[in-house]
Amino acid sequence: MTNKDDDKKKPPPQPVNRYQAGGNKPEQPKQPPQPVRRVEAGGAKPEPPKQPPQPVRTVQTGGPKQPTTPAQPSQPVRRVQTGDTPPPAKTPGHDLPKPPERRIVRPGTAVAGATVAGAAVGAAASQVVAPEMQAKVTAVQSKYERLETAAQLSDIYSAIGRIDAKLTELPFELEKQRNRGYVHGGQLENKLVALDDKWDNNIRPRVETTLKEQVARLDSELNQAESMVKRVNPRVESTVKLAETAVDSLERRVTAAQDAVTSLYRPIENEVNEAERQVNNARQMLDLLDGSQAIRLRNAEGPLLAVETEWHRNGKEGPKGILFLTDQRLIFEQREEVVTKKKFGLFKADSEMIQEVHVDVEVHQIENVSHKEEGGFMGMGKADILELVFAASANISRARFHLKGQNSSEWAAMIKRVQTGDVDKDRSGAHVEALAEAGITSASFPTACPNCYAPIPTQPRGVTSYTCEFCGAVVAPQSPG
Numbered sequence: 001m002t003n004k005d006d007d008k009k010k011p012p013p014q015p016v017n018r019y020q021a022g023g024n025k026p027e028q029p030k031q032p033p034q035p036v037r038r039v040e041a042g043g044a045k046p047e048p049p050k051q052p053p054q055p056v057r058t059v060q061t062g063g064p065k066q067p068t069t070p071a072q073p074s075q076p077v078r079r080v081q082t083g084d085t086p087p088p089a090k091t092p093g094h095d096l097p098k099p100p101e102r103r104i105v106r107p108g109t110a111v112a113g114a115t116v117a118g119a120a121v122g123a124a125a126s127q128v129v130a131p132e133m134q135a136k137v138t139a140v141q142s143k144y145e146r147l148e149t150a151a152q153l154s155d156i157y158s159a160i161g162r163i164d165a166k167l168t169e170l171p172f173e174l175e176k177q178r179n180r181g182y183v184h185g186g187q188l189e190n191k192l193v194a195l196d197d198k199w200d201n202n203i204r205p206r207v208e209t210t211l212k213e214q215v216a217r218l219d220s221e222l223n224q225a226e227s228m229v230k231r232v233n234p235r236v237e238s239t240v241k242l243a244e245t246a247v248d249s250l251e252r253r254v255t256a257a258q259d260a261v262t263s264l265y266r267p268i269e270n271e272v273n274e275a276e277r278q279v280n281n282a283r284q285m286l287d288l289l290d291g292s293q294a295i296r297l298r299n300a301e302g303p304l305l306a307v308e309t310e311w312h313r314n315g316k317e318g319p320k321g322i323l324f325l326t327d328q329r330l331i332f333e334q335r336e337e338v339v340t341k342k343k344f345g346l347f348k349a350d351s352e353m354i355q356e357v358h359v360d361v362e363v364h365q366i367e368n369v370s371h372k373e374e375g376g377f378m379g380m381g382k383a384d385i386l387e388l389v390f391a392a393s394a395n396i397s398r399a400r401f402h403l404k405g406q407n408s409s410e411w412a413a414m415i416k417r418v419q420t421g422d423v424d425k426d427r428s429g430a431h432v433e434a435l436a437e438a439g440i441t442s443a444s445f446p447t448a449c450p451n452c453y454a455p456i457p458t459q460p461r462g463v464t465s466y467t468c469e470f471c472g473a474v475v476a477p478q479s480p481g
Contacts, residue, residue, distance in 0.1 A: 096160065097212040099152040100219045129234040137234045140243045144229045147247065150254050151218045153211075156261050159269060160207065166272050167196045174279050178428065181289075182282040183302035184327070186428040188275060195271055207264050214257035225250040281305075288322050292333055294357045295324065298460070302327045304414055304423065305406070311358065312400040319358065323386075323401055325414060327423050328460055330366065330388070332359035332401070362460055363418045365394040371408035384408040393457075445477050 171192050174185075228246035233239045285306035289295060297303065309323035311332055321334040339351045368389040373382040386401045386408040403411065417423040445459050445466060451473040459466055466475045 096157065096208055097215050099154070099157070100215055100222055133234050133237065133240065136240050136244070137232055140232065140240065140247055141229060144225055144243075144247050144250070147225070147250050147254055148222065151222055151250070151257075153215075153257065153261070156211070156258065159262075159265065160204075163199060163265065163269055163272055166276055167192070167199055170272075170275060170279055173283070177279065177282045177286060180286045181297070181303065182286060183428055184304060184423065184426045185278055185282065186426050188278060189428070191271075192275060195268060195275070199268055203265055203268050207261060210261050210264060214260055218253060218257055221250045221253040285324075289324065291335070292322075292357075293355065295331060295333060297326065298328065301329070302427065304418070305411060307406040307411075308404045310402040310404070312402060313358075319354075321355075321358075323403070325363075325411065325418070327418055328363060330359065330361050330363055330415070331357060332399070333357045359396055359399060361390055361394045361396065363415060364460075365391045366415060366419070367391050369412045369415050371412040373408075386411050445475065449473055449475060 171189070174188055174192070225243075225246040228239075228243040231239050232243045285303055288306045289297075289303055303324065303326050305323075305325040307323055308320070309332065310320045311318040311323075311334075313319065319334040320336040321332060324331040324333070334354055334356045336354060337351050338354050366388055370387045372385050372387075374385050375381065375383050384403040384407055386403055388399045388401075390396055390398060414423070445456055448455055449468040449471060452468060452471040454468055454470040456466060456468070456475060467473070468475060
């Protein structure tokens with residue numbers, strides 16, 4: 001009976017026969033092509049909807065040079081015209097070779113090797129390891145671990161990444177400062193484009209090739225050193241000496257690899273860093289100008305330098321503030337917090353922020369400029385001093401400034417360039433026309449006041465009105481004709 005009941009229960013496995021609905025063609029019910037038909041919106045030509053050129057076009061204004069646009073060599077300059085759009089990441093045509101794989105020799109490796117080797121040498125295995133020998137083993141292992149890390153060449157990979165990033169970002173940053181009023185450094189745009197071309201088409205490919213060669217050699221040297229260090233037996237001096245020799249050889253190879261690659265990109269890295277310094281100085285200078293409520297630049301007046309300064313008005317001390325140099329004026333603005341009330345004669349109880357322009361003279365009124373370094377100890381901590389003597393027409397006879405963070409020699413040289421007009425040659429092309437217009441305006445003032453007939457001195461470039469010193473009349477430049 002039980003067997004008959006079991007026979008009656010056999011039909012349940014029949015659901016397996018659901019595959020029989022397909023007969024001998026089990027593949028017909030399956031429809032793998034159907035998911036593919038989701039692209040039927042493009043008809044029999046699925047490729048037109050794809051737009052691979054579009055991502056490439058996003059970097060045509062400043063990214064890597066694309067082989068599809070050889071007719072547009074001037075585009076690297078225009079990559080800064082995208083406004084606030086973040087600069088695209090620099091995507092070189094070839095990835096850098098990967099550094100050697102990590103080979104970490106654990107401290108226990110030598111101990112295990114010592115146990116195995118000790119069994120082979122018999123009685124020597126039971127001897128106590130001499131302290132000086134154990135010290136050698138520890139030293140060779142530590143040196144290997146340090147060199148294994150150095151063999152990754154992480155500093156080199158980081159330096160290459162920084163150069164890539166700076167060559168992409170600096171044109172955008174320079175354009176921002178241009179929009180804020182930085183009109184000089186006219187060769188910076190061309191310099192950045194030239195550096196970018198030199199890096200992409202010459203230096204970087206050579207760096208990639210050299211890296212590939214050096215990584216292969218480091219791999220081989222690491223294998224040998226790793227093998228020797230793993231075999232170290234503190235009770236067998238010969239194994240320690242072999243490990244020391246292998247590690248010393250690895251050290252020479254790592255140094256050679258670093259020097260070979262670094263020597264290729266170091267010169268252009270220095271040039272890029274110098275361009276970055278100029279752009280950063282321009283940004284900091286404009287930030288300081290924006291922080292002034294009293295200083296207003298004239299038409300076509302271009303700022304050149306700005307530095308935190310102490311004006312030695314009375315001997316060797318005085319108000320602290322910011323010294324500005326433009327292509328027309330030298331301006332010192334006191335900008336410091338001054339204690340107005342003390343508690344117990346010692347502690348600050350009240351203070352106020354003083355921001356006041358004390359010196360505002362034309363650069364052509366500077367008759368003598370000198371610079372020097374004072375104080376310090378063994379060449380350290382010297383103070384950069386800028387001393388100026390002014391003409392009788394200026395509202396101040398002389399001034400002495402302690403510059404903090406910049407060289408007084410650079411300031412003296414820049415003042416001379418302004419006085420000779422040489423600095424005007426350094427204007428960016430977009431601001432040359434404004435310079436000419438400002439010169440025409442300053443030359444259009446009458447020679448005498450139309451109200452009291454007092455003589456009107458020659459007006460500086462960019463001045464749009466003159467207040468007569470005698471009658472107070474406001475005189476405007478005359479219209480041509």
